[in-house]
Amino acid sequence: MTAPVATAAGPTAQAAAAPALSIGGLKTRAGFLRAAKGRRQAMPGFILQARRRGADEPHVPAIRVGFTCSRKVGNAVRRNRAKRRLREVARLVLPGEGRAGWDYVLIGRAGVTATREFGQMQTDLRAALARVHGA
RNA sequence: CCCGACUGCCGGGCGCCACGUUUUCGAUCCUCGAAAACGUGGCGUAGAGGAAAGUCCGGACUCCACAAGGCGACGGUGCCGGGUAACGCCCGGCCGGGGCAACCCGAGGGAAAGCGCCACAGAAAUCAGACCGCCGGUUUCGACCGGUAAGGGUGAAACGGUGGGGUAAGAGCCCACCGCGGGCCUGGCAACAGGCUCGGCACGGCAAGCCCCACCGGGAGCAAUGCCGAAUAGGGACCCCGCACGGGCCGCCUUGGCCCGGGGUCCGGGUAGGCAGCUAAAGGUGCCCAGCAAUGGACACCACAGAGGAAUGGCCAUCGCCGGGCCCCGCCCGGUACAGAAUCCGGCUUACAGGCCAUCCGCGCGU
Numbered sequence: 001m002t003a004p005v006a007t008a009a010g011p012t013a014q015a016a017a018a019p020a021l022s023i024g025g026l027k028t029r030a031g032f033l034r035a036a037k038g039r040r041q042a043m044p045g046f047i048l049q050a051r052r053r054g055a056d057e058p059h060v061p062a063i064r065v066g067f068t069c070s071r072k073v074g075n076a077v078r079r080n081r082a083k084r085r086l087r088e089v090a091r092l093v094l095p096g097e098g099r100a101g102w103d104y105v106l107i108g109r110a111g112v113t114a115t116r117e118f119g120q121m122q123t124d125l126r127a128a129l130a131r132v133h134g135a
Numbered sequence: 136c137c138c139g140a141c142u143g144c145c146g147g148g149c150g151c152c153a154c155g156u157u158u159u160c161g162a163u164c165c166u167c168g169a170a171a172a173c174g175u176g177g178c179g180u181a182g183a184g185g186a187a188a189g190u191c192c193g194g195a196c197u198c199c200a201c202a203a204g205g206c207g208a209c210g211g212u213g214c215c216g217g218g219u220a221a222c223g224c225c226c227g228g229c230c231g232g233g234g235c236a237a238c239c240c241g242a243g244g245g246a247a248a249g250c251g252c253c254a255c256a257g258a259a260a261u262c263a264g265a266c267c268g269c270c271g272g273u274u275u276c277g278a279c280c281g282g283u284a285a286g287g288g289u290g291a292a293a294c295g296g297u298g299g300g301g302u303a304a305g306a307g308c309c310c311a312c313c314g315c316g317g318g319c320c321u322g323g324c325a326a327c328a329g330g331c332u333c334g335g336c337a338c339g340g341c342a343a344g345c346c347c348c349a350c351c352g353g354g355a356g357c358a359a360u361g362c363c364g365a366a367u368a369g370g371g372a373c374c375c376c377g378c379a380c381g382g383g384c385c386g387c388c389u390u391g392g393c394c395c396g397g398g399g400u401c402c403g404g405g406u407a408g409g410c411a412g413c414u415a416a417a418g419g420u421g422c423c424c425a426g427c428a429a430u431g432g433a434c435a436c437c438a439c440a441g442a443g444g445a446a447u448g449g450c451c452a453u454c455g456c457c458g459g460g461c462c463c464c465g466c467c468c469g470g471u472a473c474a475g476a477a478u479c480c481g482g483c484u485u486a487c488a489g490g491c492c493a494u495c496c497g498c499g500c501g502u
Contacts, residue, residue, distance in 0.1 A: 027444055030407095066444070076188090076475050080448095088449045091146070118450060 026066030026103055035066070035105040041128040045116040046086060048128040049105040062100035065090050069108035082108035085121065093125045099133060 026032065038051025053064075067086050069079040086106045098104065106125075116124075 025444075032444080068444090077473095080475060084448055085450095088146075091449085 026064040026105065031064065031103060032066055032068065032105060035103045038103070039132045041131050043124040043128050044109075045112050045121045045124055046089075046109060047107040048125070048132060049107065050129075050132040051103050052099075053101050053103060063094055063098040063102060063104065065094060065098075065104045065106070067106050067108070069113070073108045073110050073113065078114060079108070082113040085113060085118070089118075089121045089125050093122055093129070097126055097129045 026035065035049045035051045038049055041048045041050075067083045067090075069082045069086075071079075073079050073082050086108060090104070090106060094104065
């Protein structure tokens with residue numbers, strides 16, 4: 001009973017930040033593999049992978065985001081919880097801080113992703129996005 | 136049998152409605168209507184488990200293979216009866232073992248069909264026999280011959296056991312009881328149990344080594360399977376352009392034509408992707424009837440997750456529960472099991488904090 005190790009967020013385009021960008025899920029294995037070749041930034045609660053899509057790729061959802069939790073994170077319950085927290089962090093931060101035309105992948109880490117203080121996770125993601133965009 | 140309660144904010148799934156954008160189609164000419172996709176908002180709605188787990192059995196369902204029957208091979212099951220769609224599951228019983236008891240445990244068919252094995256120890260391990268010993272005889276006093284299987288020792292197991300008679304010493308040699316085997320009777324559907332009688336005992340264990348007997352069994356699985364099907368590349372048919380450059384063919388040259396070439400339309404295969412399969416199920420709840428029970432049946436009511444890189448949530452507050460501490464009115468700190476549906480059912484197994492209900496046995500205390 002093992003679902004695929006990651007999940008994608010559904011569209012979530014209602015945000016507090018000013019330029020409300022539409023967000024779609026990153027749903028294909030190919031998309032994940034391409035994102036893995038992009039920039040990566042490790043944070044205490046997660047690892048962020050980011051990549052600007054090429055011109056030939058679709059740009060209908062301005063931002064695509066996917067989530068990955070390997071079996072190292074734990075059993076199915078722990079993995080699900082980690083993914084749900086990552087999804088919530090992405091939902092709160094990405095519409096304001098993400099950039100159009102980019103794909104993001106958030107990777108859960110064993111233990112920390114499920115327990116780190118939630119507000120801290122959000123500031124972590126903002127910092128990671130700034131590093132990835134600026135690099 | 137239950138799987139903490141409740142509050143607030145913000146989300147995701149599904150359905151319906153409204154608005155907007157885009158596309159397509161139809162009316163038509165400056166607009167209207169329909170459908171689809173996307174976005175936004177509103178309303179409604181459902182929302183993880185007893186094991187959803189391991190994937191160990193049994194089915195439903197799908198595709199593939201396959202005349203029927205017999206024999207054989209391979210795999211599985213294995214006391215008897217019942218239950219079931221089926222099972223290796225469940226219920227009831229039998230036998231053996233354990234326990235004062237309630238109750239618990241047992242792969243529990245066949246070893247007089249055959250083969251094989253039985254380590255170590257021991258004289259000897261299944262078919263013959265005897266190490267010490269005991270008894271008798273002989274004796275050169277070392278031992279030898281004969282009888283014996285009671286006693287000793289070994290072993291998981293030693294050719295029935297206990298007691299008595301008997302004897303040179305012994306022995307089912309004889310007797311009683313027990314055990315074992317055959318036959319008959321009784322009870323039971325049966326496994327089996329009980330009784331009577333005969334036999335002086337012939338027949339050790341392992342079938343979880345092979346085997347024999349009886350019964351069962353095609354293979355693969357929802358990533359099954361069916362349908363729709365883009366871009367790009369490639370294939371086919373037809374039409375058009377052009378014989379202008381290059382190549383080939385109609386033997387060669389000229390003319391002419393064809394193919395490779397360019398463009399268009401259509402067709403089919405197929406990839407990404409999408410849709411179906413997908414949840415009404417051997418379904419749930421209540422109550423009654425039959426049955427010791429598993430279970431079967433009647434009636435009434437209910438509609439109860441269907442996702443698809445995969446929703447069923449995130450964060451906070453209060454209370455409950457457990458553990459620890461303190462100045463033991465109360466407060467503080469930490470914890471709150473095992474674990475996440477993936478086509479669906481029936482089982483088995485494994486993991487697990489805490490709690491609730493019922494019944495039985497034993498012990499202690501009270502009466």
